[in-house]
Amino acid sequence: MAGAGSQHNKAHKAGRRAGRSAREKHKDSKDAGGRAPIKSGAGVQQRRADRLNSAKQVRESKRAALLASRRAAAPPRVVALFPLSDSLDVTAAWASLLAACGAPEATGSHSPPRPVTVTTSDARRSRLTLLPPPPVPGDALGALDLARAADCVLLLADGDGGLGEDVERVLATLRALGLPGAIGAVVSGAPPADLKARSAAKKRAAALLARVAAPEVRVMAADGPADWAALVRHLADAAPAVPGWRQHRPQLLVEGAELAGEGGGSDGTVTLLLRGYVRNLGLSVRQAVHVPGAGDFALSQIDALPEPGRGRDGMDADPAVLATAGPEERANLDRENVPDPLAGEQTWPTEEELVEAEAERRAAAKLKKRRLPAGTSEYQAAWILDEDEGSETGSEAGAGSDEAMEEGAPAGVPLAEDDVDSLLNGGAEGTEADMDYAEDEEEEEDDLAARRHMVQDDQEYPDEVGGAGLAVWE
Structure with a gap:
């Protein structure tokens, strides 16, 4: 008797061996009760293209906003120009570089080069701070000052592969202290159509820079306006290679300085206002700063100035105060600990102590007059005791000296006891x-x-x- 819990065997499935009627019946039932087909048509394709285009526009807008925010907050890239040959026209190269950046200072090309911050004329609107080369060729200290402040060094090479006097020594010094990222620019003097001469000049310059600077320096041509424009684009887009010793502390490249309160306060001090971009690490108002050539100073306030644009100066706007430090919060400028004599602490000697020690040293170094036998060498004299080292020996030597002086012996030459006895007793013992x-x-x-x-x-x-x-x- 079949019930709810009775066994129900599975119906037999013929599979591919089923008859034609069974297969047709299965096909009809599948077409009738299956899922709906995927929509297709021109409208569907258009909607898909619209979605892709919308996603692309959103992605590009976000990327542009991110780049704009980075460019607004980042300081201008500092590029230092350094010629490698004395035959190069540095003034003409400086004017070509300014013209490629679209700077109005390019019209005064005959004036001596000076540091300037420019904004490129292309769509990127990148900002570059250009530093001219040292006024004296081969000046090692001037080159070190440039390399210390620059993010990139533009090595201006001659197409003939010549190297100026003392330039190799200066480059060796820069490599020893940490040379920032470098780019080579070749001024071959060949026309743009002469590709063979330009290529040969680039090869000679690349070999020269690989020997004196670094093997991975990129070399670019700098003969015409198009070459200088490509060079400026590369300077703006290349990632700066900052030395490691500059990444561990903040740095302020001063673009303007002035004194506030020139009359001086009650303590006779003045306030120095420095304007510039803080680079590398962040600067705290509680830190002490070192001004080259002046010393260490404590910060009292840090202000934020708006970005300077064309035709306006950022100092005209009211600055926003970021941080202030009171007298108790400022950095301690003491570089030496005050010694405590009661605790047994030592310190550097004073000038009086140094003078006294020098006088004692000179007094001790004076030669003492000693009475020695005739023919005594310096080595033998070192083994003879002084008069104050032995009382008995000193008294006997004194007596012998007196007797020797009486007998006509040379002054300052004491005689031994045997010699004294021989003189007193006669010449027989002397013969023996x-x-x-x-x-x-x-x-x-x-x-x-x-x-x-x-x-x-x-x-x-x-x-x-x-x-x-x-x-x-x-």
């Missing part, structure tokens, strides 16, 4: 002493001859000698 000296000399000569013979045997037959070698002292 002379004979003793002669016998002693003969014995010493025999001893030296025997030792020489032993040393000679030791050198000729080293294996037959069991003991250590002997040394002969003459």
Whole structure:
């Protein structure tokens, strides 16, 4: 009896062996009760293209906003011009660089170059701070000042591959201290149509820069306005290579400075106002800053100025105060600890102590007058005690000196006791002493001859000698 819990066997499925009628019936049922087909047509394709275009526009707008915010907050890129040859016309190259940037200062090309901040005339509107080369060619200190402030160094090379005097030494100094990113510009003087001459000049300049600067320096032509425009675009887009020693502390490239309160306050100090962009790390008002050539100073206030644009100066607007520091919050400018004599702390000696120590040293270095026997060498004199080192010896030497002085001995030459006795007792003992000296000399000569013979045997037959070698002292 079939019930709810009874077994229901699966119906037999013929599969591909089913008859034609079964297959047609299955097909009809699938077409009738299947899912709806995917929509297709011109309207569907248009809507898909609209979605892709909308997504692209949103992505580009976000990217443009991000780039605009970065460019607004980032300081201008500092580019320093450094010629490698004395035959280059630096003034003409400076004017061409300014003209490629679209700067109005390019009209006064005959004036001496000076630092200037420009905005490129292309769609990027990038800002560059251009630093002229040192006024004296081969000036190592001027080149170091440029490299310390620059984000990129533009190495201006001659098409002939020439190198100026002392330039290689200056570049070696820059490499030792950390050279920032460098780009080579070749002024070949060849017309733009002469591609062969331009290519040869670039190869010579690349070989020169690989030897004196760095092997990975990119070399570009700088003969015409188009070449200078391409060079400026590369300067604006290239990623700066900042040395490691500049990444660990903030830096302010001063673009303007003035004194506030020139009359001085109650303590005789004035306030120095510096204007510029803070680079690398952030600057805190509690930090001390070092002004080259002036020393260390404490900050009292940090203001934010609006970005200067064309035709207006950022100093005309009211600055926004970012941070202030009171007298108790400012950095301590003491570079030496105050020693505590009660705690046994040491410090540098004063000028009076140095003078006193020098006087004592000179007094101790003076030669002491000593009375020595005649013919005494400096080595033997070192073993003779002074008068104050032994009371008995000193008294005996004094007595002998007095007697020697009485007998007519030379001043300053004390005589030994044997010499004194010989003088007092007569010349017989002196003759015997002379004979003793002669016998002693003969014995010493025999001893030296025997030792020489032993040393000679030791050198000729080293294996037959069991003991250590002997040394002969003459």
